[in-house]
Amino acid sequence: MKTMNGFLLALTTLLMLCAAAEASERLKMSTTTSTQDSGLLNVLLPPFEKKNDVKVDVIAVGTGQALKIGEAGDVDVVFVHARKLEDKFVADGFGVNRKDVMYNDFVIIGPKGDPAGIAKARTAAEALKMIAARGASFISRGDKSGTHVKEKELWKAAGVEPKGGWYIEAGQGMGPVITMATERRAYTLADRGTYNAFKGQKTDLAILFQGEKGLFNAYGVIAVNPKRFPHVKYDLAMKFIDYVTGPEGQKIIAGYKAHGEPVFFIYRK
């Protein structure tokens, strides 16, 4: 019994110590995995946190889910990349003050041999049409992320209903999907930032189609509507939006490089 009591005492003390460690204000942000996995947030957030004595809690999920979390009022700000869904989010009254932050682009990657010959395609839609016609393996995110939304737009433009054994819906994030495509020797649509982080060591897939206007990938930041959710930290969220769209944040974004290459681009004003 004595040892039990001693154990409980030690445990309680330890737990008390740990509980005491919590302090400054927290801003909750749901975002897409690419902002976190690219490493951008690791350099973008600390100056803001320091200046305002705040901790930014990043919940990195697919864009669709990030917006859903915002619709439930479980975060203060969202930072995503699917313009149509973002506009709907604002129109439905869940968010206010949407601002453009940065952009990069999507690329279609696949095995270097390019079995469907999409390198010769003139548009992304045509490239997808060729993959479908050839029945070459294609991995879809299948998770309602910004990338998935873009992919569905492209299939629509191609006039193809993707179906069959060659079309694999992964239901996973960008990283796992690139890994899966590498293993299965398949094509996939990827954002350039994540692909850059993978290329070389983690994947031998190559960019086979790029540079079309339709592959533009824009990131926006939105404050969750305080009229709808009175508990959200709206002032802090606005400070954050001003920061990432202001000169200091924009400079950090433009200067951020992974493997020596820029990942995101800012809008020239």
Added chain:
Amino acid sequence: MTCCVLRSACCVQIAVSHAARSAQHGLMNFFSESLHTAFGLISARDPDVVNAVTVSIVVSLWSTLFAALAGIPAGVVIGVAEFPGKRAAVTLLNTLMALPTVVVGLFVYSIISRQGPLGTFGLLFTPHAMVIGQTILAIPIMANFTMSTIKGADPRIVPTALTLGAGPFGSVRRLVIELRFGIMAAIIAGFGRVIAEVGVAMMLGGNIRGYTRTMTTAIAMETGKGEFALGLALGIILMAVALIANLFLNILQQK
């Protein structure tokens, strides 16, 4: 939400096959690289790793404590008392043991989200939320282990206490003290389940760096980023942490 977790489970398989297939990265190479990374992270006291270990341990300890306060008495009552519906209670307990962590996660999520009945407390994506979910996860395991310990107990214990003048409560108290090793095993099993689980931690904690990122959610995330060696290195550290925790409890037992 579910996909986060499926994602991580799937990726481990991918990681293994990836390592096995790469010609220049044999499986042994992959593993030794992970070991090397693990020792590197530990010796450098990498702040992210230290944070994740701390969050894992603190959240798991709280969950274990609360789950023990609920699960052990429940297991004792079901083990000792005869009441109508006891069979049903045992079956329910066994079923709850098989409860997938994502289901517990979803259930708690729906309750503590701002849209849920307990939304005003703003618990979602905090360590508190993880403690709630993991406590629910650990209660059935602890209750079940306690119950089996009681079932397998020496049948002479309670009558001996009774004939020496202990009341019904006193005799059950003595029974629990006599079974302290079995009950400690129940606590260890509960701790093992919560420190190793990823579903609840990911869904309710949100994998927030330095706040709710645990060893397991960090492994899931690094795997997703294709950092298989780093993921496995974190797995090795998790094993080491679990080993130390169990050694500590073992030493307590032998006293």
Added chain:
Amino acid sequence: MAPLYQLDRIRKNYGNREALAIDELTIQPGRCYTLTGPNGSGKSTLLQILAFLAPPTAGRLLFCGEAVVWENGPLLRLRRQVTLLHQAPYLFSTSVQANVAFGLKTRGITGTEQRLLVDEALETVQLAGFQKRKAQELSGGEAQRVAMARALALRPKVLLLDEPLANVDGKSTELLEEVIVSLPARGTSVIITTHDPEHRQRFGTDRIHLVAGRPAAPPQPAILHKGETADAHL
């Protein structure tokens, strides 16, 4: 003075099997009874009932003239006057001291008083100085003696013994026999089950013999000892 126990149409069934069927039995205080009978004749079942540990399926039991109510509250008070010692007693996994003190603690006896009673009980079974030993590390005979000390420390009105000498070495047997025989004079009535006819003779002349759960006349020994009286008060 009221009899110690009076049994009135007591029945104990396990499922369909009738383990005990005693229409009438009276046990007097201040004596040492031997309880005999073949294996499975209901001896242990009877002791369980007399120790108030298991209620009979039917019938009425009087203890010191008072009808026993088989509910937790009254039972606790009754159990504190009767102690059952099993043939393979369970010692709690703690020290000898804590084992012997267990019953005293439940009765609110603590501190010096408790310590003195524990010391005295251990001396009676010749285990003085064993207080700090771990109960699990004792030999079979020592364990049986500690269990005896644990019961004696409570100075119960009745001590029920279920084959207490079955698994015990010679020295401990002798010692325990002496202690048991001396108990009625110290105010503790004894009911003891045994297979060994020699013990029966040492423990005295009062005898209850069970066959198939019912009281019966004991088998006649070849030679009747002088002064042997009728066994139970049927």
